[in-house]
Amino acid sequence: MADSFFHDHYPAGMVGKVDPDKYSSIVDIFDSFIKKFSDKPVFSCMGQTISFDELNRLSANFASYLQNHTDLQPGDRIAVQLPNILQFPVVVWGAIRAGMVVVNTNPLYTDREMEHQFNDSGAKVLVVYAGMAAQALRVKPKTGIQKIIVTEIADLHSPFKRLLINSVVKYVKKMVPAYDRSAVVSLLSVLSEGGRKPLQPVAMKGDDLAVLQYTGGTTGVAKGAMLTHRNLVANMLQSKEFFQLALNEGKEIMIAPLPLYHIYAFLLHGMLIPYTGNHNVLIPNPRDLPSFIKEMAKYKFTSFTGLNTLFVALCNNEDFRKLDFSHLKMTVSGGMALTKAAADRWEEVTGCRINEGYGMTETSPVLSFNPPGHVQLGTIGIPAPSTEIAILDENGNALPDGEVGELCARGPQVMKGYWKRPEETAKTMTEDGFIRTGDIAIKQADGYLKIVDRKKDMIIVSGFNVYPNEVEEVLTAHPQVLEAAAIGVPDDATGEKILVFVVAKGDVTEADLIAHCRKNLTAYKVPKVFEFRPELPKTNVGKVLRRALKEEMQAS
Known part of the structure; x- marks a missing residue:
């Protein structure tokens, strides 16, 4: 690998380096924050709160059940397919304390996606939300899943609220299709059974697998990134260096709308916030804005x-704009590019700047972040402590500051490799341990990094590189544009031309947008075709799916 920095x-x-061996495993981290913060609140959801002590007791019960009532051995995989409810941290921490490897699974998966992930990972037990139990039972015969544990949404609430909420979800909202209860085990019975015998501690090492985190499959079949205990310890300590510039130990309340099964929220809300003694408010369905905002209004x-x-x-929601933001001092953005229009509007509404970071599933995930108090809007911040960065050209040569190339990184947070896919690992990792991110970036002279675009999303117009992010950034700065997605489509004259899908706020014409783009973009970057849509296809975490738009155009 050429020069890195x-x-x-x-x-x-902040410090520039962390010790990834400070804790022998993430269970050591768990033990440290349980002991330190005991009776403080750690997770709340739909009006119910559990303390650190309760998280300790409930997760120990789950771990004990796995040890005493299943055939699972340390190192076996357990799939967790839950939304942001209190059961998620209980089950995940219980599985890890029993020495298992967690396979985070999206609750919105189709049968095909579930079947692939369960078979690829070799998962033997599945913990699933009741609304997906019928689907899980349908998939089970095609997989190695031996036992399905089912939980209803309010199972960890008080008995009265549990009955009320679960009944409304099942009978009024009709969100739980009928399923064969005799073919599954309820999580409540699991926790009760597990509580009858103590958890037997399991010795774990830093190089042991903790999580199999599947990528979105945008480059083909979804692959499991092998994240070790050491990877996650390192990234939590790296992230803490940034967060401590704004957040205090034991005094913060963080709203958690992004799914915990995604590595971004998994590390932040599942590990870092508890490690610092702080309180997470879990939002099960952020698409339900009225309920989401009503929940936020309960907390400072x-x-x-x-x-x-x-x-x-x-x-764009009137009720959100009426909330009290006087206590808000840090907003974190990741998962997709942050546009200037969105960042400016957020600061205008809330009075709080957004700290944008960058990472990927394969890096546990954080590679860089904008330090609180030192934000450079439009960048992804500076590299995390103990992280080496290299910007490379197509021949693997290091590029000087300001030159555009592929962002590559090396550090203790970089995955062990892809699960049972050595060829895919070799394509992504260099021999000396750098990971190729597939993102095109620039390193500024001050060390801040700027993502130009995804390597695979780049559009080539008459031999010139056009990065969709730049086009989308310009378009969303127009006062009548809510969202935009740019893709390249074949063109006889220029090779490719730029097609933009636009979600408008109000009256705006194609001519208006072309005129706006011509003021802000070089001629070859100006889109040739506009298509207005009521909404854009997105992933479960809200990331716009350019790939789906491309496939749609190719099929038409």
Whole structure:
């Protein structure tokens, strides 16, 4: 690998390196925060709160059940397919304390996606939300799943509220299709059974697998990134260096709308916020804006995590704009590019700047972040402590500051490899341990990094590179544009031309947008075709699916 760099000018209050071996495993981290914060609140959801002590007791019960009532052995895989409810941290921490490898699974998956992930990972037990139990039973015969554990949405609430909420969800909202209860085990019975015998501690090492985190499959079949205990310990400590510039130990309330099964929220809300003794408010369905905002209104929240599409949707909601933001001091963005229009609007509505970061499933996930108090809007911040960065050309040569190339990184948070896919690992990892991100970036002279676009999304017009992010950034700066997605489509004259899908706020014409683009973009970057849509296809975390738009155009 050619020359790389460590960022060596961190703001006051941060260190440039962390010790990934400070804890032997993430269970050691769990033990440390349980002991330190005991009776403080750690997770709330739909009006119910559990303390650190309760998280300890309930997760120990789940771990004990796995040890005493299943054939699972340390290192076996357990799939967890839950939304943001209190059961998620209980089950995940219980599985890890029993020495299992967690396979985070999207609750919105189709049968095909579930079947692939369960078979690829070799998962033997599945913990699933009741609304998906019928689907899970349908998939089970095609997989190695031996036992399905089912939980209803309010199972960890008080008995009266549990009955009330679960009944409304099942009978009024009709969100739980009928399923054969005799073919599954209820989580409540599991926790009760597990509580009869103590958890037997399992010795774990830093190189042991903790999580199999599947990528979105945008480059083909979904692959499991092998994240070790050491990877996650390192990334939590790296992230803490940034967060401590704004957040205090034991005094913060963070709103958690992004799914915990996604590595971004998994590390932040599942590990870092508990490690610092702080309180997460879990939002099960952020698409239900009225319920989401009503829940936020109950708390003097001090921090918030989101991504571009969520910031846009909230800021366009009248009830959200009426909330009390006087305690909000940190907003974190990741998962997709943050547009200037969305960042400016959020700051205007809430009075809080957005701290954008960058990472990927394969890096546990954080590679860089904008330090609180030192934000450069339009960048992804500076490299995390103990992280080496290289910007490479197509031949693997290091490029000087300001030159556009592929962002590559090396550090203790980089995955062990892809599960049972050594060929795919070799394509992504260099021999000396750098991971190729597939993103095109620039390193500024001050060490801040700027993503230009995805390598695979780049559009080539008459031999010139056009990055969709830039086009979308310009379009969303127009006062009548809510969202935009740019793709390349074949063109006889120029090879490719730019097609933009637009979600408008009000009256705006194609001619208006072309005129706006011509003021802000070089001629070859100006879109040739506009298509107005009521909405854009998105992933479960709200990231716009350019790939789906491309496939749609190819099929038409």
